[in-house]
Amino acid sequence: MTALSDLTVSVDPGIVGLVGANGAGKSTLIKILLGLLAPTSGRVRVLDLDPTVDAAAVRARVGYMPEHESLSPDLSAAEFVTHLGRMSGLPRTAARERASEALRHVGLYEERYRQIGGYSTGMKQRVKLAQALVHDPDLLLLDEPTNGLDPAGRDAMLALIHRIGTEFGISVVVCSHLLGEVERICDSLIAIDGGRLLRSDNISAMTTTTDVLAVEVSEGIDELAARLDLLGLSVRRDGRLLLVPLEDDATYDRILSAVAELDLPLHRLDQRRHRVAELFATREVTHV
């Protein structure tokens, strides 16, 4: 069975989204990057090392957060993360200190001496992230980090990943089948499907010129659409939202004054990037 074929991609430091439907080959790619699977052909370089030759050196500098449940329920988070720190070669004291630090960064400092078995799904996801951070990797591979989280938990996890990628100086690869999630935090994006590359690009390059404003009013949406049309804005309906291309800062004022003149209850007005899903859809190859 071929899980990946003809996939040629190179990634710069930063936060990279690896997107694809379930079974697209994301996990296989991660296993190859970790040196757990050898590619039948082709070449891999991770942090300028070859995982097929120097797997231990690659794994010493990479942190991996697996998709599935992978925690010992009968240990406390502190013990568990400390033990895994030692498995990465940290001396005993350093492992203990860094485990506490990693758990603090993921927001589990207070709860770290409780048994993992009693943790909520969100806390368990954060322990998984902490164990990937404990040995201070240069690269983090996160496989579906928001799996099983509620919306608030998702937001918190994504914010944390964003912080790791921007403030900690660690490059991050985030795998997800949810494009909408990764596009919020990633610098660049790789989309694969059926083991083949769909598209690999820089998010800002893909979206800078196509930012849109989303306007939501609880009534009078048709009147507002007509009014904005009169003002020379090209309005598009998307369910209960009106999407207006953001040309310059004056666009905000024109929308706001239109809403005020019509005396409509405004629910929200926010800038959102052109959905990356649509960018991929224009290529008419994706099933994401």
Added chain:
Amino acid sequence: MSEAAGVIHDIGYQRYAGPRLGRGYVFTSLYVHSLRTAFGLGRSAKAKIFPWFVLGVVFLTGVILAAVRTQVPDAGVTYTAFVDMMAWLVVFFVAVVAPELVSRDLRAGVLPLYFSRPLRRSDYPYAKLAALATAVWLLLGAPQIVMFLIAAFSVDNMSQFWTEVGDVGPGLFYAALWAAVFAGIGLLIASLTGKRAFAAGGIVAVFLMTTPVVGVLSVMPSQTMNELALLFSPSSLVFGVGVWLFGSPDGNDNIGPFGPLYLAVTIGLVAGCVALLQARYRKVASS
């Protein structure tokens, strides 16, 4: 944040510049961690009950035997006999501890976290095997040390002391042989399932089910068959090696000229278990 007037709210992320130790350290850490787990150290009170009960039994037996030996020197209670006596207790110990060491990790899905680290794939089963074998050896060996110390303090002269040394040495070696066989078989069975109850049942079953085979073969009319009978169960196999090396405890066991065969089969069995264990973890790691 940095320009805030001297108040540090968050010291931020610190990079780690300290040493990263190599394979030997990682292996030893896993070994020590597993050995502690075997005796419930660093675990909940509930996890300590069984191992400490078994430890209590073996030490109590050791002390009683030592007392018997000082009073009745010819009772035939030797160091190797102590090991034979404890065989079934060790079967249960392995049946409980081997699943703790490997089935638990399989069940919880922890292995990807190990195998994504510098730890070599083959080192995981080796460290676990070494830890379980050490645990069994301590179980069988430590009471012998106690017996030896009691005997050593009650000897009348140096020649008796050296006799004791000459007896405890083979006893400890015999314990190591048991440890290798029991740990190898136990860990191999436990590595096949993530369900601890199944693993424990499987381990006891292998030792239980093979015992009747030995019983049947040892009453067959063929003398050669009788002499080879002990080969067919792991515990009697090691016992057979003991008979060859140290003589039969009660004089009723006869393995004929097959002593070297017993030893060869024992070594082959352990080597086979290790090979299968490695194959098992190669499969687990790449799945």
